Amino acid sequence: MNNDIHARPLPTTIPEYLEQLRAALAGADPAMIQDALYDAEEYLRSELAEQAGKSEAEVIAGVAGSYGAPEEVAEIYRETEVTVNRALRAPGPAARSAPVAPALAATAAAAAAAPARPRSWLARFFGVVLDPHTYGALFYMLLSLATGIFFFSWVVTGLSLSMSLLILIIGIPVLLLFLGSVRVLSLVEGRIIETMLGVRMPRRPAYTDRSQGWTVRIGTMFTDSRTWLTMLYFLLMLPLGVAYFSIATTLLSLSLALVFAPLAELLFDQPVGIWIDGVNVAGALWLWPLTVLVGVLLLFATLHLARGIGKVHGAMAKHLLVRL
């Protein structure tokens, strides 16, 4: 592919190997890097445990042949990701929004050389109904009220409980458990986002350097900016969730009401109109087609808004939850 490979001396320790792999994957999707590091560490540690007599350097030299040197592994992951992205891309007309990171987008675009045909703005405007991510985003907006409340309460409760209990010795295990739970929840939210918004998120937990003692590892939980950014994200989820939910329910009910208002009048004999100070300003018959038209336009605009919010939220989540 198009990344240049630097021939470097083989690493002699597992952290070095992972560091080289991370360097070789630089510029790729951070979520993919997290997965690749996780896979590599599992293989290396298993191999090391299997060949108990050998030194770490010897084991890694052997692994370079079977699993691959860091640069080779990086190459394999980059290629697989491009193939998978192409396979996962929905064939619908609105599918040009394939969730690839900028670095991968270049290779993916080069691979899938067929350029998207320019479509009329009308097709683009109404084509939004064919994009599965539209409905995912809409559902995510409705769901985010529940998840937002949960995440917010979890972080506030966890933080205040462990902070106040720190006076007693019991606060320390509570704080550590809380920090661990934040990591797990971050992974869970990532899965939700990838399923509904189509933004590639990690499928494996973040890499931790296991060669260090557990005290050091606990220390890195505090110094790791991701821990705090994840908490910030969870706190933000409450106001965002409320806003998303309100926007989605208001716009959906308004546009659907406009579309089906004439039907209510015809079928159920309900008085239909728009009342301002008790005066019906839209009771005239000639206004009915107009309300339906406005309702349809509003409905599609809502779908566009949902997809846009989904994209922005996905990008924000990626920034706050996945950082290497």
Added chain:
Amino acid sequence: MSDPDVHLRKFQKELSTGTVSLALLAVLARAPEPMYGYLIAKELERVGDGVLSGKQSALYPVLRNLEGAGLLESHVEPSVAGPPRRYYRINDDGRAALRQWIAAWTATRDSVESVLEGIN
């Protein structure tokens, strides 16, 4: 591009895309209990030749894809050696897919062999 090695590598890569998935499913279908990535890689290395003897790092993304396609199920177990391991197990959909793939593979293999017959 006249280097025969280039052609060989390209051919091997294209050959391996489908066969690796087939081999992974087959290994997991034969296994009496769930296996994790490293064990599967070693099992393939033991029996593997040709395109299956490629770099084992390529197996992990394929495992994830098979799981994503609903052919495998997985769970995580802690391990003493390193990070928690993800154990993969084939499910009923996977077995059904494997049966079809084996039929497709057998048919392809037979016809390719009959075409290749007569070439020393």
